[in-house]
């Protein structure tokens with residue numbers, strides 16, 4: 001058994017002064033989105049040690065662009081290897097320290113459990129997103145979930161976000177249809193910046209005066 005850890009680890013930076021009701025977030029999966037995933041037999045896995053933890057080159061500029069457009073940037077990641085006992089919590093947290101030091105993130109939310117009935121946050125469950133949204137007053141309907149697996153798309157759909165699938169051509173199928181598909185985080189950021197100018201999905205229409 002791994003050492004006891006809080007099932008949900010949330011570290012959120014202090015508020016930035018943006019009016020609460022207007023807050024939008026981009027929720028970001030970790031492996032295969034921010035850092036390079038290890039791909040074996042067509043399936044992605046997290047890097048096992050700090051030496052192989054590599055932030056992808058397009059990520060810094062993409063997040064800077066989203067940040068300056070006013071988005072909160074919140075990582076939402078499943079890390080079940082901690083519960084399985086094949087990865088230590090401290091190694092995963094060291095990886096998250098690197099992310100915090102290198103990228104303009106507002107929070108990192110992780111599920112360290114395995115999928116099961118007692119966990120409300122293992123994606124595709126929306127717990128990580130719902131928790132961060134309530135803590136930071138995020139409007140989920142005006143927010144985005146970006147990920148490279150069906151679980152990320154599923155969590156985004158369940159939370160009411162616009163979903164963006166980064167297609168790495170893994171040997172697995174999607175279970176929900178993402179709103180947008182693209183090849184990497186640079187393309188995802190460009191798609192978000194374009195989409196955010198359109199009316200918010202699900203927002204009531206303002207009746208037109210005749």
Ligand SMILES: [Mg+2]
Nearest residue numbers: 029031032148
């Ligand atoms: Mg991933």
Ligand SMILES: [Zn+2]
Nearest residue numbers: 111119121122
């Ligand atoms: Zn969980």
